[in-house]
Amino acid sequence: QVQLVQSGVEVKKPGASVKVSCKASGYTFTTYGISWVRQAPGQGLEWMGWISADTGNTYYAQIVQGRVTVTTDTSTSTAYMELTSLTSDDTAVYYCARDQRYSTNWLDHWGQGTLVTVSS
């Protein structure tokens, strides 16, 4: 069955960077994409970015563009999301989700989420 398993809880200081991993299994990694979505405490969902695991093409939300980088390692079927220059506003649960191969569309399988806390 399709599974996305994310890395564990992170606690970072303001100004630092965080890198979250998302290991996929149960499907051919390069025939899909991966999107990243975050959810601040008690808030709604915010789409951050997408990568095609086939082509490596990326597409980012303007709100985090310039601070976020999404990559994949096809040899290990793992996607990564790195966010730099962290502030307290970046405190959230970060989810990876399986997306479409050539464009971000619907998200049909999700990781369990990774809590990132930014605090001095």
Next chain:
Amino acid sequence: DIQMTQSPSSLSASVGDRVTITCRASQSISTFLNWYQQKPGKAPNLLIYAASSLQTGVPSRFSGRGSGTDFTLTISSLQPEDFATYYCHQTYSTRTFGQGTKVEI
């Protein structure tokens, strides 16, 4: 960015009720609209994609309709496991979610 406005923000309903949630886009998005269900402490779960297509494994009491700017998610007969928060999600341009609709007992 395209703004997605859901209504209501929350609703109270009983088991067996028919429930309809509305999502309105600030401009036309054709049928590039998906619906997700999220329970507390859990990741979202895809219910409907491309406005009206039922995701595999999702009960048939869930249905989606609409195109352009106005969309609905309907639960034909609310079950105990359906009490959750529902989000719409547009993928016509820079992807955005609605603010969510909490369905409570």
